[in-house]
Amino acid sequence: MFLPCPRVSVCSVCAPQVIILPIAWHQRKEESARIVTACEMAEQLLQAAGLTCRIDDGDKFSPGQKMKYWELRGVGVRLEIGPKESLAGTAVLAVAAASPGQVANKSSVKVAEPQLTQRVKQALQQLGEQLPRPGAAAADEVQQQQHEQQEKQAGDQAAATQLQQPAEQLEGPSADQPKKKKRQKDKGVSQQGPAAAAAASGQEGPSIKNAGKPKD
Numbered sequence: 001m002f003l004p005c006p007r008v009s010v011c012s013v014c015a016p017q018v019i020i021l022p023i024a025w026h027q028r029k030e031e032s033a034r035i036v037t038a039c040e041m042a043e044q045l046l047q048a049a050g051l052t053c054r055i056d057d058g059d060k061f062s063p064g065q066k067m068k069y070w071e072l073r074g075v076g077v078r079l080e081i082g083p084k085e086s087l088a089g090t091a092v093l094a095v096a097a098a099s100p101g102q103v104a105n106k107s108s109v110k111v112a113e114p115q116l117t118q119r120v121k122q123a124l125q126q127l128g129e130q131l132p133r134p135g136a137a138a139a140d141e142v143q144q145q146q147h148e149q150q151e152k153q154a155g156d157q158a159a160a161t162q163l164q165q166p167a168e169q170l171e172g173p174s175a176d177q178p179k180k181k182k183r184q185k186d187k188g189v190s191q192q193g194p195a196a197a198a199a200a201s202g203q204e205g206p207s208i209k210n211a212g213k214p215k216d
Helices: 029-048 063-072 083-088 115-126 136-164 167-171 177-191 194-201
Strands: 018-022 053-055 077-081 090-095 105-110
Touching (some): 018 029, 018 063, 029 053, 029 077, 063 077, 077 115, 105 115
Parallel strands (some): 018 053
Antiparallel strands (some): 077 090, 090 105
C-alpha cells in the first residue's frame, strides 16, 4: 500500500480534483526550485478558477508510485512538470483511462490562462466531475467580507451602547446613597413645620382650630 507524502493528507471525500506532480531530482537545487515554482503557478491558476488541487512534492516515493496512489483514490486528472516543461512553460496533462490498468492519456498544455483551466475542466467533465459554478469563488469571498463587516458593526454598536450607559448603572449603587436619601427626607420634613413632622411620624399634631385657644 502506498502512503502519501507528509505534505498531503487525503480521504475519499476531500480528495482534490487535480494533483500536481513535480518531476525533479532534489540534488539539483536550481532545477528543482524552478520546477516547484512552475507547479505553484499552475496551482494558483487552477485555484483561481475554483478547482481544488494539491502539489505532491514528497521525495519518499517515485513519480510512478505517486501516480498510482492518486489514481487509486479517485484523482483522475494530474499535471506533471519536469525540467523540460518548466523551461518551456508547459505541463503534461494526464487523464485517467476509462478502464483500470490502462495507461493515462497524456498531452501537453501551456501553463497560462485560459489554456490551462479550459483543458483541465474539459478533462474533468470527461470523467464526470462536477465543476464549480462560474463566479462561485468570487461570490464566496464577497459573502465572507460582508459577514466580517457585519460582525465589526455589531461590535462597534455594542461598545457605543456600553459607553452611553450612566456611570451609576456601570459602577452600581454607592454605599452612602440610602443615607443621602434619608437626610433629604429629614430636611424636607423639618421645613414643613411641626404638623407635617408629626404627620410624617404617625402622630397627630395640634389642630389649627385649637392652636391659639388658651388652656383652662
